[in-house]
Amino acid sequence: MQEQNIALSSVYPTEVDFDEVPDIRYFVIGFLRNNVFMFDTQDGVVVVDPSAVAEKIIDLAKEQFGKPITHIICTHNHSDHVKGIADIKQATGAVVIASQTDSPLIEDPELVRQRIMPLHKACHVDVKVNGGDVIELGQSTWEVIATPGHTSGGICFLLTKYKGKKPTFPILFSGDTLFAGTTGRTDFVGGSDRDMSQSMARLATLPDNTFVLPGHYAFTTIAAERPTTIAFWTSRF
Numbered sequence: 715m716q717e718q719n720i721a722l723s724s725v726y727p728t729e730v731d732f733d734e735v736p737d738i739r740y741f742v743i744g745f746l747r748n749n750v751f752m753f754d755t756q757d758g759v760v761v762v763d764p765s766a767v768a769e770k771i772i773d774l775a776k777e778q779f780g781k782p783i784t785h786i787i788c789t790h791n792h793s794d795h796v797k798g799i800a801d802i803k804q805a806t807g808a809v810v811i812a813s814q815t816d817s818p819l820i821e822d823p824e825l826v827r828q829r830i831m832p833l834h835k836a837c838h839v840d841v842k843v844n845g846g847d848v849i850e851l852g853q854s855t856w857e858v859i860a861t862p863g864h865t866s867g868g869i870c871f872l873l874t875k876y877k878g879k880k881p882t883f884p885i886l887f888s889g890d891t892l893f894a895g896t897t898g899r900t901d902f903v904g905g906s907d908r909d910m911s912q913s914m915a916r917l918a919t920l921p922d923n924t925f926v927l928p929g930h931y932a933f934t935t936i937a938a939e940r941p942t943t944i945a946f947w948t949s950r951f
């Protein structure tokens with residue numbers, strides 16, 4: 715089983731100063747190759763888009779950081795990103811943070827049941843956020859950026875402050891909005907080409923050195939995507 719071989723790696727390709735950016739680690743799981751991210755906030759561990767294998771994720775947090783999971787942040791409502799949240803929340807009491815727009819598809823049992831692929835259990839969302847909201851997770855401050863297009867309530871999380879100052883480089887959890895070389899699909903329920911175009915215009919305002927951590931595949935930067943993915947989408951409408 716793939717689950718047996720989960721190992722956490724640092725997201726950074728070279729050494730960085732953890733006084734300036736959080737020590738973010740990740741692993742890849744499932745047939746859709748989801749990136750699951752974790753970082754420590756002093757009080758506990760934050761997990762981003764916990765795809766599946768809740769028990770393993772809980773164990774990894776303890777093993778790697780010596781702390782329980784206190785927060786789960788979700789970039790969008792798709793099952794391959796939220797499958798682990800109900801069991802992690804039940805086991806740890808972690809606070810679940812997701813977008814106001816996508817929350818019904820995460821927490822309403824009837825809506826979850828009606829999905830084409832109802833692969834996740836309904837789970838209460840404790841904090842419902844909108845674009846422009848700011849969330850403090852321990853020593854890091856994240857701005858919520860509304861990026862509809864893949865789902866109507868898709869959001870990205872941008873690191874704007876760490877240990878009281880601007881980080882050396884911004885970090886973006888981009889979910890299935892922006893990948894290396896492409897975007898998430900726009901042809902699922904709630905998707906929209908026009909919304910994706912506007913979301914790319916929003917991400918184009920971020921600095922070139924923004925380190926982008928997508929929900930699948932390789933990591934990238936805004937500099938790398940600006941002349942390709944972002945240029946393509948922003949010129950479409």
Ligand SMILES: [Zn+2]
Pocket residue numbers: 790792864890898
């Ligand atoms: Zn998705």
